[in-house]
Amino acid sequence: MDKRILLLAAAGLLAVPAHAADKITLGFMSTLSGPNAIIGTEIRDGMQLAVEQLGGKIGGLPARVIVEDDQQKADVARQLAEKFVQSDKVDAAIGFSFSNLMLAVYKPLVDAKTVTISSNPGPSQLAGKDCSPYFFSTSWQGDNWAEGMGAYLQKKGLQNIYLIAPNYAAGKDVIAGLKRFYKGSVAAEVYTPLTQLDFSAELSQIKSSNASAVFAFYPGGLGVQFVKQYAQAGLKDKFPLYSAYTVDESTLPAIGDDALGLIVATSWAPDLDNATNKKFVSGFEKKYGRVPAPYAVHAYDTIMLLDTAVKAVNGKIEDKPAFLAALRKAQFESPRGAFKLNTNQFPIQTFYQGEVKKGADGKPRIVIQDKALENYGDAYAQTCSMK
Amino acid sequence: MSATLLLEQCLNGMQLGIMLFLMSAGLTLVFGIMNLVNLAHGSFYMAGAYLGAFVYASSQSFLLGVVAGLGGALLIGLIAEFLIFRRIYKGDHLDHVLVTFGLTLIFNDLARLIWGPAALFARVPPFLSGQVNIFGLISYPAYRLAIIVVGLAVAALLYVLLRHTRLGMLIRASASNRTMASALGVNVVVLYALVFALGAGLAGLAGLMAGPIFTVIPGMGDNVLILAFVVIVVGGLGSVEGAFCAALVIGLIDTLGRSFMKPLFGLFLERAAADNSAPAIASMLIYILMAIILFFRPQGLFPPKSR
Amino acid sequence: MTKERIALAMVVVLALLPLLFAAMGESYYLTVATRMMIFGIAALSLDLILGFGGLISLGHAVYLGIGGYAVGILDFYGISNGFVQLGVATLASAGAALFIGAVSLRTSGVFFLMITLAFSQMVYFLAISINSFGGDDGLTLNAHSDLGLNFGNTQVFYYFVLACLAFFLWLSFRIVRSRFGMLLRGMKFNESRMIAIGFPTFRYKLTAFVISGAICGFAGALLANQTLFVSPSIMQWSRSGDLLVMVIAGGMGTIVGPVIGAIMFLLLEKVLASFTTYWGALLGMVLIALVLMGKTGLLGGMAKGGRPHG
Structure with missing residues (x-):
């Protein structure tokens, strides 16, 4: 076989x-x-x-x-x-x-x-x-990119951020990972059903909030939906979107220009x-x-x-x-x-803050801008019995 | 919660409801007339989304994309009807479940074979990409508003077609009594093919419009299909009007539930408990609703009159 | 050959199979065969309501989930006693079936199909949302159910599952041959006549539904023991579709047919998957061909009477 x-x-x-x-x-x-x-x-x-x-x-x-x-x-x-x-x-x-x-x-x-x-x-x-x-x-480790984003947001001194993620184990872990490094205030913490197609209800809530920025975690196909709808709702200018594990090179082609300007955390980019x-x-x-x-x-x-x-x-x-x-x-x-x-x-690695920008070929791609967390392992290594 | 937010959420709910209606209309017609349970209906939705997005992207013409999505779904429906479905109308529901379950598997793999496992790019046409100001109260995405308008127009057209044309009369006649209709000289074979293609086209339209806001990905029809089934069962099988009402009710309840469940739970639960339970209940809400409705009205809200 | 004979022959063959695998030096096939038998039990349970009651359930995998999670949750709280675990799994599934059945049996035909699907979706979303038990990530079991047998040994577990399968085959034959089974079949063909004669058909159907759910829950507990893991994906709606296919492909209303159907289905899935990642499409074609060619399952001809018309 x-x-x-x-x-x-x-x-x-x-x-x-x-x-x-x-x-x-x-x-x-x-x-x-x-x-x-x-x-x-x-x-x-x-x-x-x-x-x-x-x-x-x-x-x-x-x-x-x-x-x-x-x-x-x-x-x-x-x-x-x-x-x-x-x-x-x-x-x-x-x-x-x-x-x-x-x-x-x-x-x-x-x-x-x-x-x-x-x-x-x-x-x-x-x-x-x-x-x-x-x-x-x-x-x-599953929290890593969120930790990188948390560290970046903390460094930038942002406050009053709106947090949104799907309602399952990884969603909670990612938010926890972000909060491990981001110590600012939270405007709201929203969890959405995992198989939800349409985010219009949540986007309207964000629009009526007084948050200064939004952090989102939507992996795979969910990310495509979320980012596109976010841009269509006209929120991109008013509420800058920060994310982790939400856009990557496999989903960027499907999101297109709606992803431009998105701030992401990453450990690698094609142009590194x-x-x-x-x-x-x-x-x-x-x-x-x-x-x-x-x-x-x-x-x-x-x-x-x-x-x-x-x-x-x-x-x-x-x-x-x-x-x-x-x-x-x-x-x-x-x-x-x-x-x-x-x-x-x-792995012990460096996490970067990147931005989605138009590449030379006119297609959006993630461009690394700054180091967010250098030579970092993860928060759980200390509870591992191997030393 | 402000009044404008409530208004906006109602629009959101309506838009979801309209999408569900377009999906369910064909499903419920096909069931009402051919007595066919079609689990592959989501495949027409997927076909509309893929063809629309692909042709729009490669031809740069939105109109061509619409034609391809709508026409493609219609054509695929017609071909599938000719090759497979017309052979199983006479079979029982189990045959239908088996065949259409198999077809779904085939269509999902076909999409993956042609366009790969990654999501396909589908964009909003430039003239619909902005925001529209409604009554000076809220600004709403033009594209979503367009979905509502198109959906309502299609619903109206469908109503006229079914209620006020000869074709509609034949369709209704066949729905209420198949044998009698064919005895009176209605060409049932052609009629069935037409109805089936119409349903597939409507699903294709829903997929076409969904492309730019959802993810165009293999299997994208499956989740929507389950929701559409909830709609037609709640609305009463075979009833297009029932499907319309049920779709709007479910769209609204789902949207409002997701946005106002948490503040509502927050009134009588601790914050952590509300945070945990609200999204869980919100995701089950429409299924709970369906179970309750069917408990009290096993035939759905608006069952079609006698058969 | 009667259905009982076929069942007996199948059990004997399955009992001898490990010897063959041992001779081939492929102990891994043993776990494959074990999984097939577990799904065989689940398919058999569905046949009780589908083949005999004419009830098309598109949410039967939910009992696999409930049975599996019962074992997982008890294990999570450190209760490893196998009698307790399997007992709770069976009772919890029976309870769920009682509730689901009480609501959904008020409807029939396609409504029944849809409402069972809706209930399974509800439980599925519930399992995803409850983070204490792993949510979407699922729950890893610490140990097998403790029945005083070493389930860690694949041979022991294989024979235990085989014994369960044999028991449920025997039980199902007893049920369908009993007066209760006759009534069930009578209702399938003409429910109004049964009501007219004076039988409380709702109560009979509900009883069958509960028995079916309980057996499927037991299968779920076995599955959890085999994988030492449960996650919501165990009760995805497509799993319920798979179960239907197993029953129909094997022959509805034959008890032993669905078991063979389950074995064939999983075997086919495995063979196709080893050639291509597009195995789903191939499987779909097989399903369509099966219906279009008018086959009523491997042992279809053996079922007395026709198929339910919903």
């Missing part, structure tokens, strides 16, 4: 080195079908680009990546995790697009001592009290000036014909993290303690700059 082997350098199979493993098998899962396939697709594409740029080898070992679709169902994801462990005997499980599915597969994977690397979800439990030496993240990023962005655009989103960066870094660690142990990945230690210590150049992990094995 696992015919979807992506890359199999056949030559590597024949050579039998004495000590090092002869290949590395990766189990990749993300949501690739159904209405919410966009993040999963970005992650898969970023991962495939990295494997391709490394010539099909990770740390010198021929790589075999088994790509699976979790269908955005927890029970399917859980089964894939078991398949990776029992049937495919993978050396690492990678990918993951939604936090509820990440939580569903977390226990079976780490209990089976499988190296697990998340390219997107970073729930607070996994960064804090439930952290594991087998779990790594190349993305972020470093050699790795140039190679990544141009490679991605050439291969897929579109601008990559941050999720693709994280997936790219997942492969680079593995590459660095496998090299460090000279391909002896079956020596688990050494491999884990190498992953933990790994440092390499990411499109985001120097990559490094914190004690809880989540």
